[in-house]
Structure formats: structure tokens, C-alpha cells
Amino acid sequence: QVQLVQSGAEVQKPGASVKVSCKASGYTFSTYYIHWVRQAPGRGLEWMGIINPSGGSTSYTHKLQGRVTMTSDASTSTLYMELSHLRSEDTAVYYCARDGYLSTALDFWGQGTLVTVSS
């Protein structure tokens, strides 16, 4: 069965960087794009960006351009999202999600990774 398993919770200081991983299994890794979505406490969902695991091409939301980097490692079927220059407003649960149904929706989601930014 399709699974996206993310790395554990992180606590980082303002100005630091964080790297969250998302290990995919149960399907052909290179066939499906992966999105990253975050959710601040008590808030809605915010789309961060998308990566094509085959080749590594990416597209990011303008808001995070220059601070976010998404990468993939086909040898381990793992995706990564790194966010730099962390601010308190980056405190959120970060999700990876698969681009499915012929790229019309997010059909499988990781369990989420809580990133807390605090001094």
C-alpha cells in the first residue's frame, strides 16, 4: 500500500534551518510528483511547493522563494524539504503529499512533522 513516512518533530532556533524527510513506498517513486503543505497551529493549509522526483524539477510558492529547497533521492525513495532562516511564524506541521488522480488532487499524505521555531 502507498505510504509516505515523515521524519520526527524538530525544535529549531530563529535563523536556523530545518530539513524534513518523507520516505515513499508502495508505488513507483519516479512516477508521481510530491507536494509539501504546511499548517500553522489552528490555521488552514498552505501550499509550499512541488517536486518531480524524476529529474528533481521544482516549483515553490512566491512567499517562500529563496528560503525553501525541495530535493529527492531516488536511491532511497526519499523526498526532502529544507527551510532556512527560520522565523517564529514558520512553526507548523509540515506534510508531504502525493500528486494523484492524474494530477488533479493530493491522494496520499504523510503523517506530518511538527517544526517548532523558538529561542
Added chain:
Amino acid sequence: EIVLTQSPGTLSLSPGERATLSCRASQSVTSSYLGWYQQKPGQPPKLLIYGASSRATGVPDRFSGSGSGTDFTLTISRLEPEDFAVYHCQYHGTSYTFGGGTKVEMK
């Protein structure tokens, strides 16, 4: 950039009642890319509806989606206890925008 506005913010209903949730786009969107997700506390979102009206695998038929252009609706025909949750709409186009969510709470 497309903005999705969901209403109401909170819907207070009893089990067995019908729930009607609205998602309005700031400009006309392609129905093929309009989806609905259910999210329970401490869990990731779960896809319910894609293409505005197609149920995802395993989703009960009490959930239905409709609409076109700028106005879309998620209907839950008879609320079950497990349906009380937050519902998000999303445009899966170039901006992949989410709406602000509607919380369906038990009255």
C-alpha cells in the same frame, strides 16, 4: 492568484442532519482541479472529492460534490458521528490554493 473562500466558518449540526459546505473561487476555475479534503484533529487531511464531483477510493456515498465556475459545494447527506471534522477545498491548478476551511461541529 486564485483565492478560495469557504463558508460558513463553522457549521453546528446534529448526527443525521444534512451538511452543505460552500467553496467560492475569486475567478472561474476548471472543475477538474477542484478537490475537497476532510481533516480530523491530529491527523493529515484525507482526500474526499476530486474533479469537483468524483469520490476518492473508499469514500462513502453520503459525501457528494458539485459545482462549476466559481461556486462549488460539498454535501454530506446524513451526518455520521465520524464526519465531524474540518473540511478544506483546494484548487489543484498552478497555485494549488486551499480555502480557509469549514469546521463541522456537533450541535
